[in-house]
Amino acid sequence: MRPEGSLTYWVPERLRQGFCGVGRAAQALVELEPVNAQARKAFSRQREKMERRRKPHLDRRGAVIQSVPGFWANVIANHPQMSALITDEDEDMLSYMVSLEVEEEKHPVHLCKIMLFFRSNPYFQNKVITKEYLVNITEYRASHSTPIEWYLDYEVEAYRRRHHNSSLNFFNWFSDHNFAGSNKIAESPDRSYVRTCGAIPCNTTRG
Template identity: 60%
Template sequence: EALEALQIELQPVNKQASREHARLKLRMWQRRQRHLQQRSALIQGIRGFWAKAFVNHPQMSALISKPDESMLRHMTNLKVEEHKFPRECRKILLFFGKNSYFQNEVVTKEYVLGLDGYRASHSSPIQWYPRYRQEAYRRRHDNSSLNFFNWFSDHSFAGSSRIAEIIIEDLWPNPLPY
């Protein structure tokens, strides 16, 4: 009975702690957003910044082929969004300037966050220009060709969750070392 009474007394304390934690997370998220927006504005002025960060990352570099690197040079921004509803997920957004490979200004890939890590759930289709469509198709169906844009298009891509983890937890929060 004493243990049960103590547990009952503990419930409002736990609820209060949860509310305070949620408020603190929101405040920190708001402060962080201001800095991330400023960082994004600065990075957009540095030509090829994200391509260089991806290529110089020790684990991502193995995934990026020469054609991928050429495409990534047109990447102007990277953004990671966190969504809590209807389920916890992360959305990776890659922004591109005009290029001769595809029409998309933004390509996205979403990952649901579970107990076992990130699981790909959706990605925007890449709208290849006709002169590159056949090459993209060939590269996508060549199983020996491990490359960045295959990862983007294919949810069953081996190592997909690890790539998401690198982008979400390493490249996005702190790209400067690369």
């Protein structure tokens, strides 16, 4: 018996079936979540395993690269897009570069970190210069760059290069994420060198 004052609505059969279908789909997703979680853990373990297997190879390759004088200066200066940024001074600074590494973090945000490693040189004190990019589906955006700690003997020239040079040069581009053109990442002509962080002008990637 229907309670006094209650209303009864007629619901078409197709609509009623649709509601039931949505409910069943939602229930199926809930039931699949443990399976998805297990799959994510398995993928993470497999990725870590592959990274451990790759590390000795990357270390050996890094040692070979470090034994080649001026390797990174030549790679970057001869890159089709990067070459436009390289001045003679940049090339000399890059001759002290010994390694390049890329790290990728996906939590709490998708972040790509490019790190340049240098031996002692007459220009700056930094052993590592870092540039970070926030990455999403449609774009990447420079979010942080390591300030370069110039030696006093070169500080005046570094200031001139930054404030009185209308053209973008490599170290201004890399070390200041607020600099015009800083968001650009040179596209590698060899796509096998590229990982999910975006195109980079090298083949040494980790993370």
